Amino acid sequence: MRIREPFKLVAVGTIWFWLITFALLPNLLVIIAGFLERGSDEFVTFAFTLDSYRRLLDPLYLGVLLNSLYLAAVTTVLCLLLGFPFAYLLTRLPTRWRPLLLLLVIIPFWTSSLVRTYAMVIILQTNGLLNQLLLELGLIAEPLELLYTGPAVIAGMLYTLLPFMILPLYAALEKLDRRLIEAARDLGAGRVTIFLRIVVPLTLPGIIAGCMLTFLPGLGMFYVADLLGGAKALLVGNLIRDQFLSARDWPFGAATSVMLTVLMGLLLWAYYLSSRRASRGALP
Amino acid sequence: MNLKRAVRSAYLVLIYGFLYTPILVLVVYSFNGSKYSLEWRGLTWEWYRNLFDDPDLLQVALNSAVLATLSATMATLIGTMAAVALYRYRFFGKQLLNALIFVLMMTPDIVMGIALLILFASLSLPLGFWTLLLAHITFNIPFVVVTVLSRISGFDRHLVEAAKDLGATEFQTFRRVVLPLLMPAVVAGWLLSFTLSMDDVMVSFFVTGPTFEILPLKIYSMVRLGVTPEINALCTIMLGVTLSMILLAQLLLREKT
């Protein structure tokens, strides 16, 4: 049999193979591992158990989970509050400035988060820049213990994740048809009404995308918590890492990760629904 | 009116300041003569020289560069073909493939990291260079696909028909017409992948082995021990490399056909 279009076969075959092997399969294994028992020599033994998921409900771990959710949520909300006006202002600037200003947002986006977190450490240190500045200005008498605190972790996450919120917001706001706002004004709507009833619904996909890109990494970024929060901060990300590397409780780590994945799935679904709605309501 | 403008500009400047100040501080202090405090003690290259005098560090940097180059190249190959296939062909499960690539891109690093770790463990693959390579290729592919796809959509369909009309097979059409016209996006995809690979911490964290050290993880362990000027210098170099790659990629993507 002569193969028609071998190129098509190779191209499609390769990507399918790769995705199945390295994207689909591993995640299936994670789900399975969550249901297995922890092994003594090996990492897992093939015995079905719901233990890991039950442990998730243990107040100790639940506390970790809630703490992480709280931190990530706070970061996300802050990113949204800071990022939305910023993205909006960007879309109002004359077009010739935009490529440059966008580039200035894109650069931190692509720059290593680790490096940027480290930069925060430099600033927040006891003899760091912020303290020195405050001392110089006479606002404080003694340097503040900024590092290894909750707020430091939030500041660090905010710093790292803000570009991830800005870019999807910008993309959504840019697509917003200005004429819709004018029409609403013409019909007598005030600023708040316009914002709540027109801008938000139409940019919802962008908002959700931004929240996804901020919230999920926020749950997982253990190195931010490590560097800025010290050993005290036990977040979901650290929890997972510890289970896999120190405690060797893979099933538990897997279960935790699955929970993260479920969360991600929910957010993705919300995104999908909102973008369907938004596109149905859009002008042709 | 002007007050409004002033407030707006101030806000923008504030946020930009927030985004860039730490980085700038980092860069500036990498040249600071003082080793311990943050007092400015004159310009110096000492810390950079120290870096280059450290053979271990250089080896680690080389490791990262090799890993990044290989994974970027493989990911670009697979990703470009995938993008072309998604754009041109109809095949079984196309929607699913699209969705999978999107999900892959959105997956938090930590989830991907442990998923791959479990995979490698179940295949009894020793953790090291090869597992790193496979992992890096995997997370790079979606970015290449997205970059190339966005360029492809501006492609004139008739050009492909013209090529076939003149006797070209699918592969010849790809090689002589599609690929040359997609080149800027393909190269941009490569550059982005290289950057992602050089900077990756979390996925690498889980799939790395003792035999092959890479730079981001090395930096991570160094940073946990505290701030030193050498780390400043190292980070500045990393920033510089990333910056130039991203700028180049953006330039390429902005070119019109």
Next chain:
Amino acid sequence: MSEFVIELRNVSKVYGANTVLRNVNLQVQAGEFLTLLGPSGCGKTTILRLLAGFEKADGGEIFISGQDMRTLPPEERHVNTVFQSYALFPHLTVFENVAFGPRLKSIRGDALRERVMDALRMVKLEEFASRKPGQLSGGQQQRVAIARAVVNRPRVLLLDEPLSALDYKLRKAMQLELKQLQRRLGITFIFVTHDQEEALSMSDRVAVMNTGRIEQFGTPRQIYESPENLFVACFVGEINNLSGRVVAATPPRYDIRLHDRVVNLKSKFTFAVGDHVNVLIRPEDLRIWREHEGSDEERATLFPAAVEEVVYKGSTVDLVIRLDSGDLLSTTQFFNEDDRAIMNLDFGVGERLFVDWVHDWETILPHED
């Protein structure tokens, strides 16, 4: 069967709920210049794409040089296309664009160079060989597209409205060039256009199409002078349509009542007494008589009318005339120094005239709604 270079048998094509081609039959002779003419959506471009291989027919068979095209992809057919948008490869020079096809056939070096320059010379673009398409004008790009196609020496050349993007003068010039090129190469040309003047002036034969069917297939002359149905009559050129009724029948001649006159005309169709018919006359076939011309008895056979509109066109004067019976006619009058009465063609609106036409220059068709 194999005497025809192209044969379509009962070909049909459906897009979703739309039947684009219905049982189309067509036979094309080798070396002829055939035009597919019709309004947008009639299916002419679809036929071209079926021949090129970019689409598959849903029903029927397609033969090129006697070979069934069912399983043959475009890259294996000895057919080349000149696209409406030219589709020149923007990243290659003119030379490389034209060389694309030959290169795929492993033609190299001097042989390649010769062939490409030959093709460029044919379209008079030898000096532009090292330019890129973006540096050329529309007309030049179009010629490169032609060169790129003919350099492969295809059996059939398909041209999809190649001149539609050009301005009037350039278009006229290219029409002539294409015709000459075709004659020189001896390749079969299948040309698609919606411009009937273009079709008539360039083709050996024309297939007039409408909603997926071929309405008439013949030489330009046959199409124009003997339309077989109302669509063809109206689509190709201007036509005047008078409704009449058969009052006496002695085939092939019939007495037809047009309002209050009866005329005796010939038709190749068979009619019975009482049949409604359309009498179709081309504007240039109408004759005008001024009010004071001729005797009363001569005028008894003419149709009285008044001028509604005078359109000066440079080489002709068109008149819109309303007959006393109500019909609106359009006529084209040529300056004719032998006809003293209308020599100057200085008609005025409202002027009274008499109209008739040269009998047997009209076409009679059965009445259609």
